[in-house]
Amino acid sequence: xxxxxxxxxxxxxxxxxxxxxxxxxxxxxxxxxxxxxxxxxxxxxxxxxxxxxxxxxxxxxxxxxxxxxxxxxxxxxxxxxxxxxxxxxxxxxxxxxxxxxxx
Amino acid sequence: xxxxxxxxxxxxxxxxxxxxxxxxxxxxxxxxxxxxxxxxxxxxxxxxxxxxxxxxxxxxxxxxxxxxxxxxxxxxxxxxxxxxxxxxxxxxxxxxxxxxxxxxxxxxxxxxxxxxxxxxxxxxxxxxxxxxxxxxxxxxxxxxxxxxxxxxxxxxxxxxxxxxxx
Numbered sequence: 001x002x003x004x005x006x007x008x009x010x011x012x013x014x015x016x017x018x019x020x021x022x023x024x025x026x027x028x029x030x031x032x033x034x035x036x037x038x039x040x041x042x043x044x045x046x047x048x049x050x051x052x053x054x055x056x057x058x059x060x061x062x063x064x065x066x067x068x069x070x071x072x073x074x075x076x077x078x079x080x081x082x083x084x085x086x087x088x089x090x091x092x093x094x095x096x097x098x099x100x101x102x103x
Numbered sequence: 104x105x106x107x108x109x110x111x112x113x114x115x116x117x118x119x120x121x122x123x124x125x126x127x128x129x130x131x132x133x134x135x136x137x138x139x140x141x142x143x144x145x146x147x148x149x150x151x152x153x154x155x156x157x158x159x160x161x162x163x164x165x166x167x168x169x170x171x172x173x174x175x176x177x178x179x180x181x182x183x184x185x186x187x188x189x190x191x192x193x194x195x196x197x198x199x200x201x202x203x204x205x206x207x208x209x210x211x212x213x214x215x216x217x218x219x220x221x222x223x224x225x226x227x228x229x230x231x232x233x234x235x236x237x238x239x240x241x242x243x244x245x246x247x248x249x250x251x252x253x254x255x256x257x258x259x260x261x262x263x264x265x266x267x268x269x
Contacts, residue, residue: 076220079221
């Protein structure tokens, strides 16, 4: 098991850098992971992160569509917030496992 | 996860068929590519044009005749003779759509919007448009353009680029 230190806290991560234990996550850690992805987090980013952490905690499948229907941002906005691969990037920064969804 | 030495940078997906399952295969592949940050272009041709034609995109069907993989609910083979009855094709198609909605797969127009929202591009084939007497105005508003085969290939180049045909 790999470990990484973010904001002075050591967390367990998998080989791709996803946190293994979402309860180790803090906002400070999110800011540091985001920096590795060349992202500066805003309030809007945190709203999305809270939403997907909540979905994950409830055991629901995460899809781009569900984020688009969250009322926080539309799908276009989601791609702008987390450019490239938004679902994977947002999950990594939110400290949850890589989403296992095809849509 | 194994690291690819040459990760995919671009996919061009051609959809030449108009049945629900063919169109969705193309849309899922395209949307999946966009989600991975891969440059994505879709090219709809022949009956695939139904998926981006305003009049038909909301009422795609699945074939109930000549479709050996079709099963009854419960898993028994679907009798071909049943498939010819009026309304059966519509019923089976509605079941397919509700099954997809349950796993959060959107209707065709919304799916296309998801793809273009992420930067994917949608094109129609000029030859098939001429054949079916379709005009640009008949197509879904998010279609980027009508292309000849040559123009499509001009957009399909580059290293780590693939073409997928559905």
